[in-house]
Amino acid sequence: MPEALPIPLAQLTTLRVGAAPARMIDAPTREELIAALRDVWADPDEPWFVLGGGSNLLAGDEAFPGTVIRILTRGFEIVPGAPEGYVRVRVEAGQNWDELVAWSVAQGLSGIEAMSGIPGTVGAAPIQNVGAYGQEIVQTLVEVELIDEETGDVSTVPASELGLGPRTSVLKHHYGSVAPRSAVVLSLTLDLAHVGHEPRVVADPRLRSALALTPDQAASVSWIRETVLAIRASKGMVLDDADADTWSAGSFFNNPIVAESVARTLPETAPRWPLGRVDDGATVIPLAQWDGQLPPPQPVERTVKLSAAWLIENAGLPKGYALPRSRASLSTKHTLALTNRGGATAEEVAELARFVQSRVAAEFGIVLMPEPVLVGVQL
Structure with missing residues (x-):
């Protein structure tokens, strides 16, 4: 060892x-x-x-x-067991994520091309259900190989048992909480659709919207990758030693998920995406129980995802904002990224994060929660 x-x-x-x-x-x-x-x-x-x-x-x-x-483990291989029209790939946890995406696109495989340019290693993907532009790892993940801290045992766990949700799983240590399952990812297995290199209609409306595609407009997996990389680069989200806007942990705060009643308190211009079940308003009453009266409707409180970037900017913190004499600032391209402008300390980054939290809470009554793992740092 x-x-x-x-x-x-x-x-x-x-x-x-x-x-x-x-x-x-x-x-x-x-x-x-x-x-x-x-x-x-x-x-x-x-x-x-x-x-x-x-x-x-x-x-x-x-x-x-x-x-x-x-x-530092690396590598991936095609393994048997994929459904018809798919290719099953097993990947070591230490494999660079974007190298895997580039390989999959070169093979004409679809399922992770919209996650091009995301930095880091493959093992992190299921921990926070990595996603971008309408694709999430939950859509392609078959299983993960884990080693559990409590027993030291190695086991293969189906994706359905990982509690995958918006940037979370049972493996995720959220700020101020302990992960439900303390384990380390050794490898993971994906099923990727074999679509070839020809343009095809993009089914996911979120991806179409991000790429400015019409419902019937076709795009190849390579075009999607190149376009996503260009979009991410314009936001400082593709690593570049020469660009301090990329000296970050990506999106520093999670997009908050709040009750619909909370979302209604925000200005109409605030982006929001309803989550959960939508009640269709229909009431079904068996004829044997019909007494001529309709029961009063039951309120349905849905949850809504908000844009953390919008909340930050509209709390009066523009792109590039920095505290006096601090070497940390918001990205000049994207308010959701906290960046090191050169020589910043962890405390300078944390101080800026705390200030952003306080401003958003004061303006909108919403506390933003950090997305990165914090070690030796408190917000």
Whole structure:
């Protein structure tokens, strides 16, 4: 089990902040990853976390007092069992996500092309049900291979048992809460539709809208990938060493999901997307029970997803906003990204995040929750 010289997490995360941990282990193979985890878990008092691409992590300025295990496993293979018209692919957790997407598009496979340009590794995808422009990992995920902290056992878990929802799963450690299941992803399996390279009509209305396609307009998987990459680049969401707007953890806050009554308090211009079941208004009463009177209608409180970016901007925080003398700022391209303008500390990023939260809460009564994993940092 190769123990490595601890590297500052500022060198391993896209936000470019974070001190070196007390201990670091590199795990380039599945066997070494399993051995490292079991070794660390043998001491119940040993703090630990695993690190993939570092694209969804805000690490603190003080040294993490435990072990960081770097998941460096790579590779993917076609495996049997796919339904007709699909290709089943098993992928190691440490595989770079966008390299997988590029390969799938080159093979004429569909299902993850709209998630082009998302930084990080494959193992993170099911943890927060990664998605973009109408595609989510839940739509293609068959199963994941997990190792559980409690037992150290390795098991294959169907996607249906992961509680996949909007940027969440039973594996996700949300800010201020503990994941329902403490486990590490070793690999995952996807079913991707074999559609070839010719243009075809895009069925998903969200993807059509994002790409400005008409309902009957055709597009190839390669065109979709190229277009998504261009859109993401225009928002500073494709990693670029020369562009400080990409020195971020992507979208820093989750789009809040609130009761419909809360959404109604916002201005009409606030973007919103109804979720859950829509009542069709029909009431069915068996004839044997009909007394000539209709029962009073029961109120149905639906949930609504809001745009965190809209809330931030309309709380008076424009693109590029920074606190005085801070080296952290909102992206100049997209208000939902908190960026390191060069030499920022984790505390400067956290201070900006807290200020954004307070402004949105004061203006709209909604508390934004962070999307990245926070280690050694409090909001």
